[in-house]
Amino acid sequence: MKKLNKILLWSVLFIMVLSISVGYATLTDILDIQGTTEVHPQNGVFITTINTSNNSNIKINSFINTTINSTTDIKNGQVTVNVTVYNNSDIVYGYNVMKYVVGSDTYDNENIEITTPMQKKHTDWMVQPKGYLTFPVTFNFKKGAPTSNSILNSVVQFEFLPFNEIPDNVEESTVSDAMDRFEEILNTPEDYDQLIDYMNNPPGWDRNSSYISNVKDANDTDKQAIEDMFSGNLHTIINGEQHNVKIMIKRENVSNAYSGDEMTIYMTTNPLTSRGKAVVYRCVFVNDNGTWKRDGVMVEGTATICDYTFGSSWGTGSFNTNTWKAS
Numbered sequence: 303m304k305k306l307n308k309i310l311l312w313s314v315l316f317i318m319v320l321s322i323s324v325g326y327a328t329l330t331d332i333l334d335i336q337g338t339t340e341v342h343p344q345n346g347v348f349i350t351t352i353n354t355s356n357n358s359n360i361k362i363n364s365f366i367n368t369t370i371n372s373t374t375d376i377k378n379g380q381v382t383v384n385v386t387v388y389n390n391s392d393i394v395y396g397y398n399v400m401k402y403v404v405g406s407d408t409y410d411n412e413n414i415e416i417t418t419p420m421q422k423k424h425t426d427w428m429v430q431p432k433g434y435l436t437f438p439v440t441f442n443f444k445k446g447a448p449t450s451n452s453i454l455n456s457v458v459q460f461e462f463l464p465f466n467e468i469p470d471n472v473e474e475s476t477v478s479d480a481m482d483r484f485e486e487i488l489n490t491p492e493d494y495d496q497l498i499d500y501m502n503n504p505p506g507w508d509r510n511s512s513y514i515s516n517v518k519d520a521n522d523t524d525k526q527a528i529e530d531m532f533s534g535n536l537h538t539i540i541n542g543e544q545h546n547v548k549i550m551i552k553r554e555n556v557s558n559a560y561s562g563d564e565m566t567i568y569m570t571t572n573p574l575t576s577r578g579k580a581v582v583y584r585c586v587f588v589n590d591n592g593t594w595k596r597d598g599v600m601v602e603g604t605a606t607i608c609d610y611t612f613g614s615s616w617g618t619g620s621f622n623t624n625t626w627k628a629s
């Protein structure tokens with residue numbers, strides 16, 4: 303009898319632990335395509351469920367944080383799913399933008415668009431602390447686009463930020479991605495060594511070892527190096543529109559606090575095709591005991607549009623960092 307009681311006791315305890323584990327899982331897990339769960343505690347806002355209403359025309363391959371990897375076939379018409387996110391923080395978050403990068407591995411059919419009714423920095427799309435938000439996501443052909451290929455493989459991020467940190471414009475969202483990637487480059491030894499190697503060994507006459515850029519008329523080696531290092535972060539589709547970031551990375555002593563061991567990145571989404579001024583964002587990075595960090599925040603300013611080779615204000619295609627002024 304005692305043995306039976308012990309068995310019953312352990313059974314009850316096992317069920318209690320299992321119940322607690324499953325309850326915790328609903329707040330922290332990622333659901334894979336087989337419907338099983340793995341515990342992945344996440345900070346901020348992250349997806350908990352995607353309701354496809356048993357629609358066989360969409361397959362959710364995976365999701366993590368607020369990024370969805372899916373395969374959708376809209377041969378029978380548009381497909382809509384409902385996405386639920388959870389705010390695992392103590393502050394209010396809000397919707398910022400939807401982002402993806404065009405490419406064979408990330409978004410392979412530009413005739414299909416993904417839309418959501420959510421609006422940037424709108425109170426209707428806030429996520430309260432420890433609260434949930436559900437929003438629809440629709441896949442459909444772009445108006446007037448050919449419909450011969452109805453399949454889209456996509457990796458799309460729905461970006462949520464602390465509500466009071468959401469930038470006021472799309473351009474700032476775009477360049478912030480490039481800035482984040484630059485910080486990764488500086489703190490990844492192989493990427494950093496590659497960057498310094500390009501700066502120290504200029505292949506052409508059109509630049510010197512103090513900077514590297516992807517603007518018009520920059521050396522093709524420089525352009526390709528930047529494209530490779532930034533891994534698609536310079537060409538982002540935000541809310542259905544493509545935004546291309548032109549950057550200039552310079553070794554220069556801006557803060558005068560770290561003996562010249564500094565890197566400055568200048569970024570703009572301006573096409574640089576007309577003379578005048580361009581909005582250019584600048585951020586200074588300093589090497590503090592072997593770790594590169596931001597010396598302050600990204601600052602919006604303006605710089606004169608110019609010719610890259612000679613720096614003439616009568617030309618276009620680039621911008622003059624020496625004329626940069628904070629707004």
